[in-house]
C-alpha cells in the first residue's frame with residue numbers, strides 16, 4: 001500500500017540507519033578492493049588471496065550489524081507495516097543521487113527480510129525490481145575518476161597511446177622493459193586487426209581501475225573502429241626478478257569470457273559506480289548475464305539477487321518442466337534442472353549410502369570452502385539460496401517423488417502465500433552453471449574430442465593441485481565440460497586441502513596370494529591417499545587410458561602429489577593463467593624460430 005503521508009518520525013531515522021549500514025559496507029568493500037593495487041605492487045600474494053577470501057563475508061557481517069542496530073535502537077521488529085512502507089519511501093528518496101543504488105536496494109532486502117516475518121515479504125515491500133535507475137550514473141564532483149578513459153590514436157601514434165594506457169595506471173613498480181612489451185602488444189593488435197582501415201571514430205576505451213586477482217593485474221577495455229568493437233585485456237605480471245611485464249594481449253568476447261569465468265575467484269576492482277563498470281563489461285561480453293558480471297566483480301549478493309530475478313523472468317516465459325539432471329545420480333546431492341535454463345539445482349539429501357561418511361554440515365562447509373578459495377578456473381561457483389519457491393505444476397512427477405524420498409526435510413509443498421498457486425519450496429539449494437558431465441561427453445565424443453577432453457581433465461586436476469585442492473573423488477562423472485570446452489570440477493563433498501593429505505606408495509604385499517585377493521593388506525589412515533590405485537577406477541576405457549598415460553601418467557605417482565604438497569607448504573604459490581598459454585608473449589617468443597616473422601601466428 002502506498003502511504004499517503006510520511007508522518008512517522010521513526011521512518012526517516014530507520015531509513016537513514018539502513019543506508020548508513022550499506023554505506024559502511026561499500027566503503028569497506030571499496031577500501032579492500034583499492035588496496036589490491038598496493039598488494040600487487042608489493043608482491044604480497046598471500047595478502048591478496050587472504051583479502052579475496054575475507055571480502056566474501058563482508059556483506060553478511062554488515063547485514064548482521066544493521067539488523068542488530070535496527071532491533072536495538074528502533075525495535076524495528078515490532079513496528080507495524082505502515083511504518084515500514086514509509087521507511088521504504090524514505091529510503092528510495094535517499095537513494096536518488098546515490099552512486100550504488102542497486103546495491104543499496106539489495107542491502108535493504110537483506111536486512112528487512114531478516115527482521116520481518118516471511119509473511120511480510122510482499123512484492124510491494126522489498127525491491128523485487130530496481131526502483132532507482134542505474135543508467136548514466138556519474139560522480140560529478142571534481143577529482144572523481146570517470147569510469148573509463150578514452151584515447152584517440154592514429155595508426156602512427158598507437159605505440160605511444162598504448163604506452164600511455166599502461167603508465168596512466170601509475171603502478172609503483174618498475175617494468176622490466178615497457179617498450180618491448182608495448183611492441184609485442186602492437187604486433188598482437190596488428191595480427192588481430194589485419195589490414196583494417198582506420199575509421200574516423202577510431203578510439204580506445206579503457207576502464208579506469210585495474211582488475212586484480214591473485215598474482216595478476218589486468219587492463220580491460222575495447223577498441224572501437226567504425227561499427228566494430230574489439231574487447232581486449234592486457235595481463236600484467238611480475239617476472240622472476242620482481243619487475244613488471246605485460247604477459248599477453250587477449251582479444252574478443254571469448255577470451256574475455258574466460259578471464260571472467262564463473263570458475264574463477266572474484267576480481268578486486270576499485271569502483272565508485274559499479275553499475276557503470278557492469279554496463280561497460282556487458283558491452284564487451286553481451287552473452288554474459290549481468291548477474292555473473294556482478295559476481296566476477298566481487299558483488300556476489302547483487303549477482304545472487306539479479307540471478308533470482310532472471311530466473312523468475314525465465315519461469316514466466318517458459319513452459320518446460322524441472323526434471324532429474326541427466327547423468328549418473330549423486331549419492332549425497334539430488335540434482336535437477338530445467339532444460340531451457342542453463343543452470344542446475346543441487347539439494348543435499350537427508351541420508352547417504354554407508355561409503356559416504358559425511359553430514360549436511362560437512363558438505364556445506366566444503367561448498368563454503370570452494371566459494372572462498374581460488375577456483376583457478378576449475379571449480380564452478382555456486383549460489384546458495386534458502387526457501388526457494390518453485391511452481392509445483394512445473395515439476396516432473398518422478399523428480400517430486402525423488403525429492404520427497406531423498407530430501408523430505410528440505411521440501412514443502414503448499415500454497416504458502418495463499419494466492420491459489422501450489423508451490424514446491426526447497427529449504428536449501430545450491431545453483432550452479434550446467435555443464436555436460438564428462439562421462440556423457442566422452443561417450444558421445446569423436447576420437448579428437450576424447451583426446452582433448454582427457455588432456456583437459458588431467459590439466460584440471462593439475463590446476464587444482466597447484467591451488468592446494470585434492471578433489472577427493474576424481475571420477476569422470478564429477479567433472480563437467482563448459483561452453484569453451486574447459487573441464488571443470490563440481491563435486492565438492494570429498495575435497496580436501498592437498499596439504500592435509502598424506503600421499504603414500506602402496507606397500508609391497510607380503511605374498512602373491514594376498515596381492516591377488518583384492519583385499520587391502522596395509523593400514524590406511526583417514527587422510528591417506530594412494531595415487532597408484534587411481535588407475536583401475538579411471539582408466540577402464542582403452543582409448544582414454546592411452547591418452548591419459550601419454551599426458552598425465554604422473555598423476556598416478558605419489559611423488560607428484562607429495563612434491564606439490566611440499567612446495568605449497570614451503571610457501572610457493574603457483575601461477576595459473578586464465579588464458580591459453582599460446583597467447584603468452586613469452587611462450588610465443590620461446591617457440592618462435594629466429595627467422596620467423598613476428599606477425600605470423602604460432603601454435604605451440
Ligand SMILES: Nc1ncnc2c1ncn2[C@@H]1O[C@H](COP(=O)(O)OP(=O)(O)OP(=O)(O)O)[C@@H](O)[C@H]1O
Pocket residue numbers: 325326327328329330331332333334335344346380432433434435436437473477478480490491492493
Ligand atoms: N554443474 C553441473 N552440470 C551438469 N550436471 C551436473 C552438474 N552438477 C552435477 N551434475 C549432475 O548431477 C550428478 C550428481 O552431482 P554431484 O556429483 O555434485 O553429486 P554427489 O552426490 O556429490 O556425487 P557423488 O555421489 O559422486 O558424491 C553428476 O554426476 C552430474 O550428472
